[in-house]
Amino acid sequence: MLLRARPHAGLDRGPRSRYLPGTMSRSPFDGTPGEPLRALILGCGPVGRATGAALARRGHQVAYRDVVAAAMADLPADNGDARDLVYVCVGTAAAAAGFDLSAVRAALAVAAAVPVPGGVHGVVVVRSTLTPGACESFLQAGLAGRRGLCYQPAFCREGRALAEEDAPAAIVAAVDGPATACLMASVFARFPCPVHWTGFAGAETAKLWANLLNALKITAFNTAAAWAEAHGDDPAVTAAALAAASLAVREPAYGTRPGTPFAGRCLPKDLEAAGAFAAATGLPGAELLAAMKVLNARTAAVAPVATDG
Numbered sequence: 001m002l003l004r005a006r007p008h009a010g011l012d013r014g015p016r017s018r019y020l021p022g023t024m025s026r027s028p029f030d031g032t033p034g035e036p037l038r039a040l041i042l043g044c045g046p047v048g049r050a051t052g053a054a055l056a057r058r059g060h061q062v063a064y065r066d067v068v069a070a071a072m073a074d075l076p077a078d079n080g081d082a083r084d085l086v087y088v089c090v091g092t093a094a095a096a097a098g099f100d101l102s103a104v105r106a107a108l109a110v111a112a113a114v115p116v117p118g119g120v121h122g123v124v125v126v127r128s129t130l131t132p133g134a135c136e137s138f139l140q141a142g143l144a145g146r147r148g149l150c151y152q153p154a155f156c157r158e159g160r161a162l163a164e165e166d167a168p169a170a171i172v173a174a175v176d177g178p179a180t181a182c183l184m185a186s187v188f189a190r191f192p193c194p195v196h197w198t199g200f201a202g203a204e205t206a207k208l209w210a211n212l213l214n215a216l217k218i219t220a221f222n223t224a225a226a227w228a229e230a231h232g233d234d235p236a237v238t239a240a241a242l243a244a245a246s247l248a249v250r251e252p253a254y255g256t257r258p259g260t261p262f263a264g265r266c267l268p269k270d271l272e273a274a275g276a277f278a279a280a281t282g283l284p285g286a287e288l289l290a291a292m293k294v295l296n297a298r299t300a301a302v303a304p305v306a307t308d309g
């Protein structure tokens with residue numbers, strides 16, 4: 001079945017992918033695996049290599065480009081051919097004022113100039129980590145209508161990038177219109193996992209907070225272990241007990257619904273008292289607990305319905 005999308009004519013360039021809400025294993029655009037495509041990978045770090053390998057294993061023709069020749073020593077080089085898909089997999093540096101997206105901007109300009117095969121809808125797929133608003137504030141404009149835009153952030157771990165990109169737990173993707181959705185659905189259909197279609201800001205935020213959630217969890221376990229250790233108990237045994245008993249670990253879906261008021265009998269009371277206790281006794285984490293109280297008070301004010309903590 002031919003799944004090549006038509007060129008840009010008639011493409012709905014609405015600001016969000018409203019037409020693809022929620023989680024679907026198949027998109028409303030069918031999602032049948034399409035014909036093999038020609039893909040170019042820009043940036044040959046762990047994410048670019050893993051992205052290219054996963055596509056090649058699914059029958060797509062993949063070439064690579066990197067500004068550092070040594071980075072692509074063992075990879076098939078780009079020869080300037082037209083490409084259906086151009087993947088931007090360059091690094092996102094951390095800068096003093098936040099994230100530095102200059103490499104993404106530069107790669108996007110290169111991607112926009114890659115020829116699109118005649119009669120098809122070409123897409124730039126950004127895999128680099130972005131900040132919320134980046135796609136709508138400058139990435140879409142940077143493509144100047146020459147290709148569609150898909151943001152498909154990478155959630156893999158560096159040491160396991162090849163395996164995790166080949167068999168991801170889930171794909172999160174945002175697109176700029178039906179033609180891009182159609183093409184990407186045909187690509188995703190070759191991956192055996194659910195696809196979460198979001199708006200651009202949703203995908204940008206989910207990527208950043210996936211990392212921050214890991215950081216928050218590690219922080220909680222390190223801090224709890226330090227409290228036990230400060231009172232002479234074994235930090236590793238304490239952390240293991242916490243992992244076994246905690247609702248947040250035992251039930252992965254617990255606490256994941258946004259806007260849920262932070263109420264009930266235990267959470268606000270224990271959070272407040274634990275923060276005061278840490279501050280008074282010099283245990284670590286008082287600032288974190290105070291910040292949690294402030295952030296959740298905001299949620300409770302927006303949705304003042306009591307739930308059991």
Ligand SMILES: NC(=O)c1ccc[n+]([C@@H]2O[C@H](COP(=O)([O-])OP(=O)(O)OC[C@H]3O[C@@H](n4cnc5c(N)ncnc54)[C@H](O)[C@@H]3O)[C@@H](O)[C@H]2O)c1
Nearest residue numbers: 043044045046047066067071090091092128129154157158
């Ligand atoms: N490393 C991971 O496991 C991981 C996991 C999830 C997400 N990410 C994100 O994915 C993105 C890529 O990560 P990475 O670790 O593979 O990055 P990396 O920095 O290791 O590799 C990026 C490559 O892109 C090349 N490059 C830079 N500008 C280029 C351009 N204009 N054209 C072509 N090549 C260019 C660099 O020379 C480098 O080889 C980043 O945004 C990162 O935050 C990484």
